[in-house]
Amino acid sequence: MMPALNLRTVVIVALLAALVLLPVYTGLTGNRFLVTLFTRILILALAAVSLNLILGYGGMMSFGHAAYLGIGGYAVGILAHEGIVSGFVQWPVALLASALFALVIGALSLRTRGVYFIMITLAFAQMAYYVASGLSRYGGDDGLTVYKRSQFFAPLDLANKTQFYYLCLALLLAAIYFVWRLTNSRFGLVVQGSRSNDLRMRAIGFPTNRYRLVCFVIAGTMCGLAGALLANHTEFVSPAMMYWTRSGDLIIMVVLGGMGSPFGPLIGAAALLVLEEALSGITEYWQIILGPLLLLVVLFAHGGIDGLLRLARRKVPA
């Protein structure tokens, strides 16, 4: 049977094709800036994919997700500062540190629900922010320049912008596939069931908190990877990476793209950052335009942009 050709599939395939072909286009036109912008989009999309796992599928409204960006980033930055530039050391440390941080936050915060959960995750992320600000050896408030990108084996060179772009794209697509598999597995169904009706899940025999905690740690680890990428991309880490407004940006990406949709976070990240870029070119007060746009999407499209695309599919007769 042929899969139905619908607007949503078309948009996603076109987006993916554009992402794959982007460096070719910029190579021809010499517009290097686009590669930089889209590398950033891919990295933040990866962070949004990880947030979507707990927020969209797990119903865990973490308001401190940017903390992992910072932890992954600082792991790379600090190790590079101390002369350890091997990615085979830096990246596992980034992932492990993020996982441990998530384990501690999760163990303490997952007993709570709703506003309390939001406030606790926010508090922990702000704590991480202030700790980073106090690291005077590593630049404190001013941040830390990463003079050398992570070193891997011979042909892979992260300083090569095209190579780095494709690495980010590959990791993002792998993450989307991983989350998709995860959410359809036994584990994923438990996490989603717990979002839908936690009391019932416990009544039918699931110790839901340990599944939610594992999910929280997986998401934190994935976001730590995004942090390691971001440090390599900007060649700079600073406490601002984990400020609460950055966590807010990630939530906006997830909600804008579509919570609980595999490609939603990528669509949301691309839409938000491209809009930001385009609008800031028109006027200094671009946020005045962006704000109402976001409001409209939240008010009228419950599943975000991806939800709108699905709706379009439903209206097309089969």
Next chain:
Amino acid sequence: MSEPLLQVERLAKRFGGIVATDDVALEVAKGELHAIIGPNGAGKTTLIAQLSGQLRPDSGRIRFGGDDITALPMYRRSRLGLARSFQITSLFLDFSALDNVALAVQAHAGHSFHFWRDARAEPELRQPARAALERVGLSNRAELPASALSHGEHRLIELAMALAASPRMLLLDEPMAGLGPEESARMVDMLRALKGELTILLVEHDMEAVFALADRITVLVYGRVIASGPPAAIRANDDVRQAYLGEAEAVHG
């Protein structure tokens, strides 16, 4: 005489000044259908919540199959074979009917730290779930999202979920709540078919159903047991008549 499957001793629960469960003792023999009746606010749902582990009693003891389960969390009790249906329909509305029941199967099929395989393609989860749906007559609705099904069908999914876990005992909290006469009759038939095969504790307002189904009845008023015995004895009991049965007598004419 063998030991009862469920044994409740001196159970008590207070909410501030209100005594919701007052020194309740209860025994349910294996294979018995035991009904709990009582006027609104008698503490029936509070009692079920304590039996299932949703609420901790202030004092007293609950034994199930010889084990003291008073302090066990809900999921452990469920694993011991104590399955509960909810008074207010409590389903995963964004999942299909089959998904709902398959989750109940999954809860008792080892741990769920499986991250890769598509759970909806696992026959060991789907087949028992289909069987349970067939048992309650919902096979043809299996693939529909739970949110698209009627209230009566939700009650049947509730029952199928309880059955799918192959429990030793069912705690049914008002399975007839909100059902029309036809749907109620269907549910009574269903419970009659389950009777004998499973031990059932039934909390129900529908007196006709209770007297038709129960082997034994316990009457709860203001958290206290005022009578317990076979239906005929309950009907004849003066205390019960006085406290409660006026309306039920009207039903029976």
